[in-house]
Amino acid sequence: TGKWEEYDTPQISGYTPSPAKVSATTVDGNTQDQTVNITYSANAQKAGIKYIDDDTKETLSTDTDNGKGKFGQPITFRTDPAKTIKDYEDQGYKLVTNNFKTTDTYQADNNKNQFEVHFIHGTTDVTPDKPKTPSDIIPGTTKHYPSGVDKDDLNKTVTRTINVISPDGKTTTIKQPVTLQRSATVDDVTGQITYKAWNTGKWEEYDTPQISGYTPSPAKVSATTVDGNTQDQTVTITYSADKQKASVTYMDDKTGKTLKVDNLNGVTNAKSGYTTKAAI
Known part of the structure; x- marks a missing residue:
């Protein structure tokens, strides 16, 4: 008699051999030649993908594969990541990084089958010469502009009214309008608006007309810087008879x-x- 020694099937990462080993066998006069075929089948693997908002550090959503993944095969998710990315871009997000490629295949270590897609919030600047209304679409998205960036939000007129009352009771009105403007930045995702500072303007100095025999009060209206906090003003000038x-x-x-x-x-x-x- 003799013996066929046990044979341990070589391990190949990502595959399961069948049989895992060939047992030791006693060989005697009745034993015939034998052939044993060992085959390898790809292991079942799992994959996942996570969509992350880098501005808020929150996970927007996750997805998994179809549950039929095998080692070495192309990874397929339940929803095509390209579609999911486009959906988020339509919501105002801006893609930063995506470490999943359509050519990626299942690795033996499931930790290597986990992917991340990172976004930040897109922003859009609105200038006072091109204001927007809620009926306008934010470029590159399917979202509408929020309220707060129309003409009156980005442009305003601040007026100083000077009423000059002459000794005979007649009133002459002088208007000094100053137009101020500002720009705004819209968060395309949340609709939050950040305004830049209003520019500044100036009400020019006004010299009160002189009338012989009378003293005006005030004698002049000083020049004044006009900014975003300035309110409309009215100045009344009267004349008192001289002694x-x-x-x-x-x-x-x-x-x-x-x-x-x-x-x-x-x-x-x-x-x-x-x-x-x-x-x-």
Whole structure:
């Protein structure tokens, strides 16, 4: 008698041999030649993919393969990652990295069959010369602009009104409008709006017209810087009559002598109430 020694089938990563080994066998006069075929079948493998928002550090969604994966075969997910990526881009996300390739095949270590797709939030700048309304679509997405970036949100006029009231009661109105503008950045995903600062403008100095015999108040309206916090203003200019003096002199025309002088005090255009009757 003799013996066929046990044979341990060589291991190949990703495959399972059948049989795993060939047992030792006693060989005697009745034993015939034998042939044993050992074959390898690809192991079942699993794969997963994760979609991540890098701005919020949150996982947006995950997906797995179809459950029929075998070592060495192309990896197929339940939903095509290209479609999922496009869906997120339509929602305003911007692709950063994607370590899954359509040519990837199952590896023997399932940890190597895990993939990640990273996004950040797309942003869109809106300028005051090209405002947007909620009926407008954000470029590259299927989403509409939020409220808050239309013409009146990015442009405003701040006015100083100067009313000049003359001594006769007539009013002259001077308008000093200043237009301010600002830009905005829209988060394409959340619709959150970040505004840039308003630009600045200026109300020019106004010199009050002079009227003889009267003093204006104020004498002028100073130049003023106008910014995003400035509110409409109204300035009223009035005139007060100046103090005046007058005198009445009584003369002796024959001698040229001054008989009497009455000094009067008053204001411009006001009646003195003085009469010469008593003195005459």
